[in-house]
Amino acid sequence: MFNEKEVVTRILKGDMRAFELLVKQYERLVFHVTSRLVKDEDDIADICQEVFIKVHKGLFRFNFQSKLSTWVAQITYFTAINYLKKYKNKQVDSYPDDIENYHFTNDNPEQLLTKKEVANYVEQLILQLPETYRTVITLYHLNEFSLEEIGEITGMPEGTIKSYLFRARKLLKEKVEVYLKKDMV
Amino acid sequence: MKKMDDEELQKWVEENKLLNKETDGLISDDAKAYQFLFDVLEQEPLQSLPYDFSAKVTRKVQAEAKRTSELRSYLTLLAVFVVAVGIIFTLLSAINFGKNQAFFNTLLDYKWIVVLTIFSLLTIQYLDQILVKANIFRR
Numbered sequence: 569m570f571n572e573k574e575v576v577t578r579i580l581k582g583d584m585r586a587f588e589l590l591v592k593q594y595e596r597l598v599f600h601v602t603s604r605l606v607k608d609e610d611d612i613a614d615i616c617q618e619v620f621i622k623v624h625k626g627l628f629r630f631n632f633q634s635k636l637s638t639w640v641a642q643i644t645y646f647t648a649i650n651y652l653k654k655y656k657n658k659q660v661d662s663y664p665d666d667i668e669n670y671h672f673t674n675d676n677p678e679q680l681l682t683k684k685e686v687a688n689y690v691e692q693l694i695l696q697l698p699e700t701y702r703t704v705i706t707l708y709h710l711n712e713f714s715l716e717e718i719g720e721i722t723g724m725p726e727g728t729i730k731s732y733l734f735r736a737r738k739l740l741k742e743k744v745e746v747y748l749k750k751d752m753v
Numbered sequence: 754m755k756k757m758d759d760e761e762l763q764k765w766v767e768e769n770k771l772l773n774k775e776t777d778g779l780i781s782d783d784a785k786a787y788q789f790l791f792d793v794l795e796q797e798p799l800q801s802l803p804y805d806f807s808a809k810v811t812r813k814v815q816a817e818a819k820r821t822s823e824l825r826s827y828l829t830l831l832a833v834f835v836v837a838v839g840i841i842f843t844l845l846s847a848i849n850f851g852k853n854q855a856f857f858n859t860l861l862d863y864k865w866i867v868v869l870t871i872f873s874l875l876t877i878q879y880l881d882q883i884l885v886k887a888n889i890f891r892r
Contacts, residue, residue: 584811591807599802609800616802620810621817687793709794737790738759744793745786 572636579627591620594640597711601641604706605648605699615651619644634720641713642721645703652699686747693743694736701736704729762787820882827878831871 570593578586595616602615622643630639694702703722707713715733719726757765766787803809842857860867 584815587814588807588811591810595802595806596797600798603798603800613802613806616806617810617813621814624814624818686789687796688799690790690793691798705794709791710797734760734763737763737787737794740794741759741783741786741790744790745782748782748786748789 573632576627576630576632576636579624587624590623590636594623594637595620597637597641598644600706600710601644601703602648604694604702605645606651607695611651611655615648616644619647622647635717637711638713638717638720641707641711645721649699686744689747690740690744693740697736697739700724701732704732705736708733757781757784759783766791820885824878824882827875831875 570589575586575590575593579590598616598619599612602612602619606612606615619640623640626643630636694705697705700722704718704724707718707721708715713721715726715729718724718729722729724732762781762784766784770788770791845856
């Protein structure tokens, strides 16, 4: 079992095996968050590496006030956002006013046959949502963080997170519904 | 059953999911769609990082830590060297000022060569660190 305190103490003493253990423990989390924010596959691995190098460098500042996973996710979120701002010359979306009328470009749920295909389709839809929505959906559903923890990670107020989550799920449900209706006929 | 709006539905499906409640046959199409969506959202993406990712990152962190420690050693060595030269010169001056005058004069004559040598060594070391660091994610 992964013992945060023990592993952190060992890393701070220079134990690289303990660091490798930490990477193994959180690589999925870091990958999930990064891959939902950054679309370029080559850059995803580089950003994940950068995140763990930052984790190693800054570990002495970690004071166990939060879960280690929350702290790692926070570093991941800001590294990916900074990357988007820096290299993709792109403003990170905040709160689009017309999200209810959001238009997905890949819009053909009628052609989907299996649950796996729907999962891929939903993944594509998620990637078309604004960054903040993608982050909230990923952290909540895939990494099972609470709303409070997501607030800690992203710096967004809990009410805003709740609202993003609700709107993103509503949008996605409307698309999935089409597939289900066809399936039930 | 009273018709729930989307917010209530999301909450209801989530709670039932947490409690692992059997809801088949009791729920509306909207609730079914949410249930299905939540299942899909919890599925791991097909792509993942390479299997040796943790080993690669560890090696890179180790290499970077080694470089930092080497740079620190060089700087310490330089500081020790400067302090040692200072102490030796002070001691020699205190013991016999006249004899050291020649040594001091020679050192003064070639001071720019000494300064340039030390500066070049430090610059090479610094540039090496910068270039290696810049390429660290590209290899």
